[in-house]
Structure formats: C-alpha cells, structure tokens
Amino acid sequence: MGSTPQWKNMPGSTNINRTELENGIILLTFSNLESNSVVISGYLGCGSMFDPDDKLGLATLTAQSLMRGTTQNDHQEIYNKLESAGATLGFGSSIHSTSFGGRALVEDLPLLIGMISECLRQPAFPEDQIERLRTQMLTSLQIRDQDTEDRASLAFDENVFQGHPYGRPEEGYIETVSRIELADLRNFHERFYGPAGMVIVIVGPVTPQQVTKQVQKVLGDWQNPQQVTDIDLPEIASVKETLRKHLSIPGKSQTDLVMGCLGPARNSVDYLPAALGNNILGQFGMMGRIGDSVREKAGLAYYASTSLNAGLLAGTWEISAGVNPGNLERALELIMKELERFIREPVDAEELSDSRSNFIGRLPMAFESNAGIANGLVRLERFGLDLDYYVNYPDLLQQISSEDLLQAAQKYLHLDQLVIISAGP
C-alpha cells in the first residue's frame, strides 16, 4: 500500500501562490529555488469549439500565427530573440483553450513574459507568413491522412462524438484549412482572445511578488470588452449500437486499431475509479491485462493498451493496438474477452492495491521538474481542482473500492455500444 509522499515539491496550498489580476487573469506561481531556469505554461479560454464547421482548424491556425509576426517584431526577429537566449515558446489550440508554453534561463524570464504578451495582444498576421504556415499545416494533414494510427483515432472521435465539437479534429481537414482567410484569423483574435479565462503558471527560482509584478506590467492593462467566452454546446450521447469500420490505406504493413466508448469528464466523481480501473485494464506495468493477453501471451501486437482521456465535459475510454492485418480479428477477440471480464467481476484486492500504489508512487516523478509542476498546476486550474488536490490524492485513492471500479466500468463500457475502427492496408 503506498503512503502519502512527504516532499517539499509536492504542490499544494502552502507552496502554490494563486493571484487574480484586476482584469481576470489568474496567475499561479511555484518557487523552485533548486533550478536555474523557468517554465511558463497557461491558456486562454478559446479553442476549436468556436470554429465554424467549414473552417475547422481556425483556432489552431490563429494560435500558430501568433509568432509569425507582431506589430513590433517580424517572425525572424521574434525567434532570434528567443533562440539567442536559448529560450523556447510555442502556442497551440485544443477544443476549449489556446495554450502556450515556454522556458528560459531565469535571467530571461522578462523576455519570455514580454513575448507572450506581445504575441497574444499584437499579432500582425502577415500574409506571406500565414500562407507559409497554411502550407505547413496542409502538409502535416496530408501526412496525417497516411498515418494509420492517426486515421483510426480521428475516425474514432468522429463517431463517438457525432455532431459535437469533441468529435472534430482541432487541426481541421485539408478542405477546411484551405478555406480559412486572413480576415477569419483577425476576427477570431478580436472576438475570442482576451484576459477573461486566461491562466498563467510560472515555475522556477522566482518569488510570487517578482512574477506578479512582471506579469502585471505587460498584461495587467489588457482588456477586451467584446471578448466572447462561452458557447452552447450540444448534448453528448453514446452510440446506440456497436459500429465497426475499416479504413483502407494502401501500401501499409500494419493495422492500427482504436476502439472504445464515452468516458467520464475529468471532474466527474467517476473519474478516479475509472482511472484506477483503466490502469488495471490496459496500463499497469507492460500495459495491464490487455497488454498481457494480446502482447505478452499471444504475441499479437507491439502495443496493446487502454487510455482514459477525460475532458471538461466528457471523455473517451479507448483501447488501441498495432497488429499485423492477419491478426486483427484474433486481437479483437482477446480484447473483448478482457473487457467482458472487466465488467463482469470486480478486480481482486491485489490488483487494486498495486494500481493505487502505482498512482501514488509516481507523483514525485511527475513533479521532479519545473515543467512537470507547471503541467500539474495547469490541470488544477483547468479542471477546477482544489489547490491541495495532489496532497490529498493518496487519501482520495484509498477511499476507492473494487466495487467502485466495477460500477464505473459497467457505467461506461457497454460492449454492444462500442465504436471499433481499424486503419491499415
């Protein structure tokens, strides 16, 4: 049985400083004096959920355009400042948010904060750069079209979340990215970028006072009265019956399989029991029960595992495997057998205990670096978790029984309502 890790770097209410600026920006700081570099991570509350269907990829293209030039610096000047300092910065977009992340030696923190502010507030969207970026995106979409794992995963989401933004890829499709115009980027930026809902996390050898002062200086006066922060999203419903599809991609050697169903939202009470159960089903050690059956015993796949991808409103519970096309049916049969067992009988006490101590024991590994701590703090804020969530995490896990795991499994894993996608030759 794992014990509560007692460690000064364990993030909690005593060492996380959380401040809200007057314009609504939330700033979380964690001082790690043993490091000589800083990590910044954070997000704005806009993402592909605001993309029109026919211009899907707009939020991503907008985010990636931010460093292509501002009213003060062009693309090369921005990167020259960062790369000369050995610093990095990047922007990206997901369904609910536009995120940013960077790191620098501690003396270059003002450069990093200043650059984040400049890119977010004064992007120039230079036409030549945007066209170049569009071609790069289109090429990566073309590569995605040939990737068996990506194709299976994409079709899985499309079918599990039919008609919902969760079923649409944030990067869009070749035809939708091709339709996006320069004015669309400007409009997206004007309507959806702003301080409301913005979160910034800074970890490194810095004090909250220093950091607050620096952030206040460059972002404290940011206002966008027109900022749209919310949208009505449709209900998410399970598929009514099992759906199976094969996507044929000629010239490939291996078939990738992605199958599963809806899973709990991250802040659902079902999340932790489902996560512990998922660990037993397809992660623990060399990929849990499914890895043991499909890879270790039957030798059918290089990988066979499960994942619980919990979002703000819902998630997915997925099983994936890479197999020789001739072994697909046999692998599927073994996976179904494990799923049947998983929803039929509770896991045994040893499995639960192992899974629980695995979750507890890996906490220090998650928080050994500035980047790990920053990711942890972003998760707290994004999912509305308590600042002491990680401190209390071992106790939360101890309260979960094998019966709770079975109930979560039975609630989500309906074996006659699965989406099963394979992609290969």
Next chain:
Amino acid sequence: MNDYETKLTNGLKIRLKEIHTAPLVSHWIWYRVGSRDEVPGKTGVSHWVEHMQFKGTEKFPGNVLDKLISRDGGYWNAFTNLDWTAYYQVMPADKIDIAYQLEADRMINSRFDLQEVEAERTVIISEREGNENEPLFRLTSEVQKAAFNEHAYNHDIIGEMDDLKSMGRDDLYKHYRQYYVPNNALVAIAGDFKIEDVIGRLEQLYGGIPKGSEIMHTDRVEPSQGSEKRITVTGPGGTVYLQVAYRAPKGADRDFFALSVLDSLLSGPSNLNMFGGGGITNRTSRLYRALVEKEYAVGINANLQATIDPFLYSIIAVIHPNHSPEEALQQIDNQIEELQNQLVKESEIARAVKQARAIFAYGSESITNQAFWSGYADMFASYDWFLNYIEKLEAVSPQMLQEIAQRYLIPQNRVVGTYITTEG
C-alpha cells in the same frame, strides 16, 4: 562526495551520482552491444535480446518483475542502439533496491523460454511493420544501406524481416551469454541515495558474477565512399522527403564537436535531453531560413549521432509541394558552400554554445537525464566526453568550422535519398 566511480574485480564499471532534489532514483545498466555487433543473417538479434530481458528469470518471472516496478509508481524500459543496449528503472528512492536486484539477476539468469521467444518474434515483426508504415523509416533505412557496404551500421537496429523470421532461440541465447557479462557493462545511478550504501549493495549483488571472456567487437572499417550515391524510395502518401546523409566523424573524434557546432548553425541546436527538458526551435538556423522561409521545404531538421565508428550526419527536409527535392538540395548545397567559403562570426559560435548550455540546464532538472548522461558517453568515448562537452564546443573556432565543412560536407562523402510518392 557527490560523484563516485569504481570498477569491480569482474570488470563491472559503476558510476554513482547523488542528487537530493526529489525522492527518486534512476538506475541504468549499459551493455556495449548493439546492431554494430551483428552479422548478416542475425540482424536485429541485439534488439530481440533486449525484449527477452523483460521475460524474466527463475527468481523474477516476467509478470512479477513488472509488478514489482510498477506497484511503487516506478517505470522501466530499455533501448537498443547502434553501439549499445541500455536498461533503466526509475523508482521512489526507498523502493529502488528491487531494481538493483533484478538487473543483477538478469545479467546472468534470463530464461529465454522457447515459447516466449516465439511469442516475441511476432511482437517484433509487428513493431517492424509499424515502422514500415512510416515513410521516413523506409527512407532512412535505404539511405543507411547505401551509405555502408562493409560496416554493420548498414542495417536497421530492429533487424531485417527475413532474419527476424529465421533466427531462433539459440541465436538469441548465444548473443546474450556473449555480451551480457560484467566486463562489458556499466551501472550508472543518479538520485536520492548515499554512495557508501549503494556501492556495498552493488558489490554484494554483482561481485559473484564471473567475468566473461574478452569481448571481441566486430571491426569492419567502411572504406571512403569515393563518389556521391543517390537512391529513390517510392511509397504511398502525398508528401516528398529528401535526406542528405554525410559520413560523419566518430563521437570520440575532435572533429565531432566542430561538426556539432556546424550542425547547430545549419539546422538548429541538437538536444541531448532524452527525458524531458526539451530542445530549442530552429527558425533562425541557416537551413530553415534558406529552405522553409523561401518555401523550398515545409520543415527541416538534422541529426548527428555520437557513435563508436563514423556514422552519418543527416539533413532531412519535407519538400514544399511547389518545389522539387533537387531544388531543395541546391539550396542546402548553397548554404554549405557558404560555410566552406566564408568564415562564420565568433558570435555565432558563442550563440550555439549558449543554446547548448540552456538545453543542459533544462535537462538537468530530470534525475533520469542525469543518470542517462552518466552512462551514455562511455558507450562511444568516455565520461570525460560528456563532462567536457561545453568546453569542447567553446574551443571550436571559425577556421575549424570552415575546415570541417570543406572536409566532410562534400558530395563524394554523401548519399542523397528521396522518398517520392506512388501518387506522383
């Protein structure tokens, strides 16, 4: 005392580094064996042996091993490379002893059960088939074959499909017994422990393992190429790739550091952080500006591996849909020509060194990176290679860069490979 190095009487080398920033220990064992030690017909044997090492011993059967590591939140894995094979476990500091025990035990007692060998054969074939789905795997594989006629660097680490189908349990076991001996291994540990405690424990666990016979590594020298080679790989997809692979100096060669700086100027700083920390973008590098900003390519990167024998310095470009690989190659050649004809500024070298320093600062937060670094350079040079890495970069002069560009980055020293699509 924070660092310690010793060698047991059976030849096992040990390097320990105390770090007390997190309650973790990262434990590695490195064997000096990789695809470089393989012969035709047995390619992929090192990687397959690595897989079999996870199947367990009498004392620690496979599923038991797995539970012992995972139940305390630990993780473990292994890599097979051209010159080496490495295994590691990362665990909470108070639980790491089990990793010391199992690694010592599987140096000598792995079972190589026939049935498990057969089950793993299909797993590895499946791994290879997964790789074959990737255009870049297919291209780099063919470029490597074209670049080496004599040397074992000519084949994929994972092995050729025919060999994976024909090798048997005895081939694997023989390879294991030959190379998995204390005098061919290095244990490197970093983290929250006391050196005096660990050294005693390692002596206890490994001291009784007899020294193996002297390892005779294959010593096939690849003759100079003589003239440029060109190959074309055809496959599915709509994206065209170009790989330009120059024969590079070996890791221990002083030229290697100058080529590292040259690479940094051409394609951006390289990243020695395998476990977090990340690298730095390459937007201001010469090749990015000449190829991506001018729309000959949509992406560009390069790779220089430190190896025992001379391997390859590879530049890989994803070709822009409006241009051809030949046009992109011309742009690469123009940039190289500039480096051959004009001295770079001292400040460019200083910038590359600062970037390397920053990358190390980011990576050093991870105890596992530190443990990795403790062993890595021994596999192709010595620990000093790593300790003096930044100093060696600082010592590079504009004249050295020019001379390196003139000597290595020439057509008769390269293979040019293109991946073109069956869809035209």
